[in-house]
Amino acid sequence: MGAILAVMAGFPVCAQSLQERVPTCFECHGEKGQSQLPEVPSLGAQPALYTLVELVMFRDKLRLTEPMNQQTVGLSDGDLRALSDMIAKLPAPEPISDTPDPARMDRGRALAQANRCNFCHQSNYQGVENVPRLAGQREDYLLKSLRAYKDNTRRGYDAQMSEVVYAMKDDDLVDLAYFLARLK
Known part of the structure; x- marks a missing residue:
């Protein structure tokens, strides 16, 4: 959780609802944006604009995927922009560490x-x-x-x-x- 808070410290204060939701985001997507859960994407180093578009689509129910639709309810465009900017600054996910075939x-x-x-x-x-x-x-x-x-x-x-x-x-x-x- 420390990595998330450190990254968020560099952003202007967002709506309280966003600050309260960020830890929930990373329960699934991983503390540093590297998911450990099956079929849940890693978010680290995703381009901010891509993430913003996806978040808007979840919020506006143009892309139906729970719990993302519920998690974005009530977030403003500014909240989503702050979240997408934060995600873009997270480290890129580490690739699978097996010996590739x-x-x-x-x-x-x-x-x-x-x-x-x-x-x-x-x-x-x-x-x-x-x-x-x-x-x-x-x-x-x-x-x-x-x-x-x-x-x-x-x-x-x-x-x-x-x-x-x-x-x-x-x-x-x-x-x-x-x-x-x-x-x-």
């Missing part, structure tokens, strides 16, 4: 190149502006998200992801998530 890494890398993932997510998959960081993200969350884009159950502000993964087989999605989760 070279064949799976090669398949994942080839899929990322063939589908031009780096065009939007940048060459190092760090994300930029309203495009999320993928490097070091939880593998299970990446796979869940890719599958949701493929079957069009994850709606967003850009249909491009659904178009990119539409023709991919599930084994491809598995290998792509494996590769991205192990990047620094």
